[in-house]
Amino acid sequence: MSMIYRPRRLRATGGIRSMVRETVLMPANLVYPLFIVPGTNVKREISSMVGNYHLSADNAVELAREAYALGIPAVLVFGLPEYKDERGSSAWDMSSPVQQAITAIKQAIPELVVISDVCLCEYTSHGHCGLIHGQQVDNDATVPLLAQVALSHAEAGADMVAPSDMMDGRVAAIRASLDNSGYSNVSIMSYAAKYASAYYGPFREAADSAPQFGDRRAYQMDPANSREALREVALDIEEGADIVMVKPALAYLDIVRQVKDEFLLPVAAYNVSGEYAMIKAAAAQGLIDEPRMVIESLTNMKRAGADIIITYHALDAVKWL
Numbered sequence: 001m002s003m004i005y006r007p008r009r010l011r012a013t014g015g016i017r018s019m020v021r022e023t024v025l026m027p028a029n030l031v032y033p034l035f036i037v038p039g040t041n042v043k044r045e046i047s048s049m050v051g052n053y054h055l056s057a058d059n060a061v062e063l064a065r066e067a068y069a070l071g072i073p074a075v076l077v078f079g080l081p082e083y084k085d086e087r088g089s090s091a092w093d094m095s096s097p098v099q100q101a102i103t104a105i106k107q108a109i110p111e112l113v114v115i116s117d118v119c120l121c122e123y124t125s126h127g128h129c130g131l132i133h134g135q136q137v138d139n140d141a142t143v144p145l146l147a148q149v150a151l152s153h154a155e156a157g158a159d160m161v162a163p164s165d166m167m168d169g170r171v172a173a174i175r176a177s178l179d180n181s182g183y184s185n186v187s188i189m190s191y192a193a194k195y196a197s198a199y200y201g202p203f204r205e206a207a208d209s210a211p212q213f214g215d216r217r218a219y220q221m222d223p224a225n226s227r228e229a230l231r232e233v234a235l236d237i238e239e240g241a242d243i244v245m246v247k248p249a250l251a252y253l254d255i256v257r258q259v260k261d262e263f264l265l266p267v268a269a270y271n272v273s274g275e276y277a278m279i280k281a282a283a284a285q286g287l288i289d290e291p292r293m294v295i296e297s298l299t300n301m302k303r304a305g306a307d308i309i310i311t312y313h314a315l316d317a318v319k320w321l
């Protein structure tokens, strides 16, 4: 049988395959999330996300050091505060665990990029991402508080702030607040297209942020929509976002690709807790090859257009590359 083009020729050996590989996942593509709790010498495994921990600031520094030594350039910090109230005021309290951890990590590892999650849901008694009026989250009353949270993270030393709340207009307010206080070099990675997703389930335990009533569908996006994602991204870019994020990742790779094609900013994808937990659960039952599935999933996020991948697999993935 004579054929002019045989695609299998270029798959014949590992050497040839490596020459024609289009997407290569690198440690520099990854961001490792850390969950900061009060106290010292705390390292408690999060049962819904095995292999991830609630960490006091001192232990967060140690894990951040490990990530940096493996070539991972950035961590994304989430805070679990000492106290919660209706307004989420521990979110901008400079003595709260996450502000303390940001400062400690930057002092210990100045070259490591510290990104901070900016939201109120870990800090409010009701677990919503903003102020509550009646049964609604009040967008415009929430935005100045988010700007205050972002400013407190910048003051603590964060290189980048990442608003995850999905309030309208918050990127512009955060940019103005940072600029007015001398933090024009602090960048904004906006959760631009964040969907109201069942894939966030295990995170609620990690961040102790489950809403006490209702759900987040009045501010996070409908999973059925893609054109709306592009409008959300366009708005955040107009308001001053430096990096735009799509969350979750695996079930939303079409959105990642559309955002990448449509806009010129770097694109981040958040490989969320449910995606992580599915792989972990299947691996624990011996149903899948965990290292292969992790590397395949993360590589395909990059192939879809993600420049930056936030993932709980980061430390393992680097070892498996």
Ligand SMILES: [Zn+2]
Binding pocket: 119, 120, 121, 122, 128, 129, 164, 165
């Ligand atoms: Zn939130």
